[in-house]
Amino acid sequence: MNIGILGLGLIGGSLGLDLRSQGHHVFGVSQRTSTCQQALDLGIVDDASVDLKQLAAAEVIFICTPLSLIVPKIVQLITYLSPDTVLTDVGSVKTPIVEAINPLWRNFVGGHPMAGTAESGINAAQRNLFVGNPYVLTPTQATPSSATMVVEKIVLKLGATIYHCRPEEHDRAVSWISHLPVMVSASLIAACMSETKPEVLELAQKLASSGFRDTSRVGGGNPELGVMMARYNRPALLASLQQYRHNLDDLIALIDQENWEGLESSFNSTQQARPNFMDES
Amino acid sequence: MNIGILGLGLIGGSLGLDLRSQGHHVFGVSQRTSTCQQALDLGIVDDASVDLKQLAAAEVIFICTPLSLIVPKIVQLITYLSPDTVLTDVGSVKTPIVEAINPLWRNFVGGHPMAGTAESGINAAQRNLFVGNPYVLTPTQATPSSATMVVEKIVLKLGATIYHCRPEEHDRAVSWISHLPVMVSASLIAACMSETKPEVLELAQKLASSGFRDTSRVGGGNPELGVMMARYNRPALLASLQQYRHNLDDLIALIDQENWEGLESSFNSTQQARPNFMDES
Numbered sequence: 001m002n003i004g005i006l007g008l009g010l011i012g013g014s015l016g017l018d019l020r021s022q023g024h025h026v027f028g029v030s031q032r033t034s035t036c037q038q039a040l041d042l043g044i045v046d047d048a049s050v051d052l053k054q055l056a057a058a059e060v061i062f063i064c065t066p067l068s069l070i071v072p073k074i075v076q077l078i079t080y081l082s083p084d085t086v087l088t089d090v091g092s093v094k095t096p097i098v099e100a101i102n103p104l105w106r107n108f109v110g111g112h113p114m115a116g117t118a119e120s121g122i123n124a125a126q127r128n129l130f131v132g133n134p135y136v137l138t139p140t141q142a143t144p145s146s147a148t149m150v151v152e153k154i155v156l157k158l159g160a161t162i163y164h165c166r167p168e169e170h171d172r173a174v175s176w177i178s179h180l181p182v183m184v185s186a187s188l189i190a191a192c193m194s195e196t197k198p199e200v201l202e203l204a205q206k207l208a209s210s211g212f213r214d215t216s217r218v219g220g221g222n223p224e225l226g227v228m229m230a231r232y233n234r235p236a237l238l239a240s241l242q243q244y245r246h247n248l249d250d251l252i253a254l255i256d257q258e259n260w261e262g263l264e265s266s267f268n269s270t271q272q273a274r275p276n277f278m279d280e281s
Numbered sequence: 282m283n284i285g286i287l288g289l290g291l292i293g294g295s296l297g298l299d300l301r302s303q304g305h306h307v308f309g310v311s312q313r314t315s316t317c318q319q320a321l322d323l324g325i326v327d328d329a330s331v332d333l334k335q336l337a338a339a340e341v342i343f344i345c346t347p348l349s350l351i352v353p354k355i356v357q358l359i360t361y362l363s364p365d366t367v368l369t370d371v372g373s374v375k376t377p378i379v380e381a382i383n384p385l386w387r388n389f390v391g392g393h394p395m396a397g398t399a400e401s402g403i404n405a406a407q408r409n410l411f412v413g414n415p416y417v418l419t420p421t422q423a424t425p426s427s428a429t430m431v432v433e434k435i436v437l438k439l440g441a442t443i444y445h446c447r448p449e450e451h452d453r454a455v456s457w458i459s460h461l462p463v464m465v466s467a468s469l470i471a472a473c474m475s476e477t478k479p480e481v482l483e484l485a486q487k488l489a490s491s492g493f494r495d496t497s498r499v500g501g502g503n504p505e506l507g508v509m510m511a512r513y514n515r516p517a518l519l520a521s522l523q524q525y526r527h528n529l530d531d532l533i534a535l536i537d538q539e540n541w542e543g544l545e546s547s548f549n550s551t552q553q554a555r556p557n558f559m560d561e562s
Contacts, residue, residue, distance in 0.1 A: 114488055114490055133490075134487055134488050136484075136488070163484060163487060163488070165480070165484055169478075169480060169481050169484060170484070172476070172478075172481045172485075173481050173484040173485040173488055174485075174488060176472070176473045176476060176481075176485045177473065177485045177486075177488055177489040177490075177492070177493040178488070178490075178492055178493065180469065180472065180473070181469060181492050181493055181496035181497070182492070183529075183532055183536075184465055184466075184468075184469050184496060184529075185465075185496050186532065186547070186548060186551045187465075187525060187528040187529040187532055188461065188462060188465050188525065189551040189554055189555055189558075190528040190531075190532075190547065190550065190551055190554075191457070191461065191521065191524045191525040191527075191528045192457045192458065192461070192554075192558065193550070193551075193554045194524055194528065195453075195457060197450075197453075199446070199450060200450050200453050200454050200457075203417075203444060203446055203450060203451070203454040204453075204454040204455075204457045204458045204558070205458075205557050205558050206415055206444060207395055207415050207417070207444070207454055207455060207458055207459070208458040208558040208559070209395055209414075209458075209459075211458070211459055211462050211463070211498075211499045212458040212459065212462055212558055213558075213559065214495040214496070214498050214499065215462035215465060215466050215495070215496055215498070215499055216462070216551075216555055216558065217492075217495050217496070218492045218495065218496055219551050219555070220551055220552050220554075220555030220556075221552065222552075223545050223548030223549045223552055224545065226544070226545075226548045227541050227544050227545045227548065230535075230536045230541075230544055231539075231541055234536060234539070237536065238533070238536060238537060240472065241529075241532075241533050241536070242533075243472045243475055244468060244469065244472040244529075245526075245529065245530075245533070246472075247468040247471040247472045247475065248464075248465075248468040248522075248525075248526065248529070249526075250471075251464055251467065251468055251471075251522075252464075252519070252522050252523075252526070254511075255464075255511045255515060255518065255519060255522070256519060258512075258515070260508050260511075260512055263507070263508050263511055264504050264505065264507075264508045266467070266471065267467060267504030267507040267508065268504045269471065269474070270467045270470040270471055270474075270497075270500050270501055271501050271502065271503075271504055273470055273471075273473075273474045273501075274470055274497055274500070274501030275501075276486050277470075277473065277485070277486050277489040277493055277494075277497065278489070278494065
């Protein structure tokens with residue numbers, strides 16, 4: 001099959017490696033000539049170009065650009081495509097993208113592979129990145145089932161586990177388990193930084209260990225990524241944040257009122273609930 | 282030296298292993314006969330008993346019971362001791378303990394080894410648990426320097442890094458980096474649990490990965506331990522929680538107002554600050 005990849009970073013690059021190893025012919029497009037050369041050198045693509053036109057030969061195209069570029073790039077891209085070309089993206093928020101693309105391109109299937117590494121960029125690309133990981137597809141009632149089936153077939157071969165849902169359900173789910181944790185964790189770091197006594201701040205820094213390290217990890221991550229989540233998933237994230245604030249206030253009230261039984265019962269609930277969010281693997 | 286250990290769990294047991302390997306004679310006391318037998322079998326103590334009187338022979342005694350038992354056990358214990366016996370505890374909150382014990386026993390030095398494992402109990406005891414980890418001592422103006430020096434000498438030999446501070450400073454520092462993370466993390470789990478649409482909750486559970494796993498870890502831990510932190514460090518923890526709530530509200534406001542530059546600058550600060558809380562090792 002002729003498959004196009006627009007955007008050759010960690011996800012686009014890893015896709016290319018897997019798809020080529022399965023015998024597909026992969027066309028890659030990147031904004032930078034140097035990335036095109038790297039993609040060829042690393043065996044990620046068969047052909048590479050900075051020109052979107054190159055993708056006209058593809059039957060399916062994966063859009064793997066940063067979130068903010070998905071819609072503008074598709075708008076440019078579709079002027080070169082035959083109408084039966086299937087488009088799918090890998091953006092971590094789905095509603096605004098699906099809403100923007102659905103009226104423009106019939107054969108579009110929103111997607112979100114939940115795979116990543118600490119590193120990003122084409123040099124972090126690796127084979128089998130998607131194996132055993134969730135891959136969400138958000139076809140709507142307007143999406144031809146033939147288009148969905150084409151994408152499904154490719155994704156299954158990547159070894160991923162497919163989940164189907166509406167774009168709004170996806171965005172709400174990731175607001176809970178991916179975007180809210182970033183905000184909660186960043187606020188923790190900000191609160192600790194605000195300690196006004198230098199000797200206490202220094203002591204806190206010396207004494208911080210695995211509890212602080214784990215809880216603060218995602219809040220100390222890439223600022224652009226954090227902004228992107230908030231920007232594109234704003235309504236769902238704000239709803240999650242308001243709910244979180246209620247739960248925090250409940251907990252503060254229990255401590256303030258010295259309601260230790262209530263607090264223990266609350267901790268019992270969270271202790272019991274957490275394993276439901278954990279992969280068995 | 283004759284050293285006593287009251288409470289033979291992870292910390293008491295690990296202390297026993299290290300102290301015996303240095304040639305000290307270790308007397309252990311536990312409430313349970315079965316734990317005494319285990320302590321002997323595991324080579325943690327030279328003598329074990331359920332009787333506090335046994336500790337009369339010790340020159341230094343480490344109180345390694347759960348936080349709530351430290352003060353009541355010391356009150357019972359000191360009736361058997363000669364006044365020059367040095368007492369030290371390993372409780373994770375210092376102000377209430379130091380305030381209660383200082384008037385009762387002159388040769389008392391508050392202590393807090395910042396060491397732990399995922400497991401607890403005597404079977405989790407291990408050699409070298411304290412090596413390279415912080416060990417806070419909180420002698421006050423009333424504490425004889427001879428008593429502090431005796432404890433310091435033992436702690437240094439454990440390979441720990443000693444920090445001195447006032448009990449209130451310790452409690453405020455750990456409220457930031459140890460107790461606040463538990464509350465923040467538990468509230469995250471509680472918020473996610475509150476999702477009212479079953480299909481979204483189920484999807485969130487399926488999609489949760491390392492970001493959620495790390496941020497929720499300490500909030501899904503031992504409920505009794507969480508209550509203990511809140512109960513004994515209540516004033517410092519409430520202050521930290523109120524500050525945290527302000528930082529959270531600031532972040533919500535930035536997102537609500539779509540102030541993406543402000544949000545990015547906030548994430549830049551947290552990204553820059555986090556390494557200051559990380560051990561170089």
